[in-house]
Amino acid sequence: MSQVFVEEGRDGILSIDASNALSQMNISVALHKIQKTWKEMSLYIINTNRSPSRFFICGGDQIFSQEGTTQGDPLAMPWYSVNTSFIIQSVRTSTPGIKQVWLADDSAGGGQIVQLHD
Secondary structure, eight states: OHHHHHSTTOOEEEEEEOTTHHHHOOHHHHHHHHHHHOHHHHHHHHHHHSSOEEEEOTTSOEEEEOSSOOTTOTTHHHHHHHHHHHHHHHHHHHOTTOEEEEETTEEEEEEOHHHHHO
């Protein structure tokens, strides 16, 4: 982003950090998208995420997680990346003058103030 900021016509940088983004992912939408975009792994991801995850609490109680990815799932980050590619492409299409950098749930964009505001 430091290189983007010094380029001609760049007025500022907008930095975004989504909190607990992997936990906030809508499972129903994500499972639907994965069937279309990553067919080779969609069956595994659907089988491991279609039912709520059970978390056990001392005393025998349980909590059911119905959103987000399961911590420890080796495909959690790749699956999250595939699903965020839709928002990345949408932002690129709607604001072509903004140069973007994405890493997991962090992103930054550099451009003119008007474009960053929009």
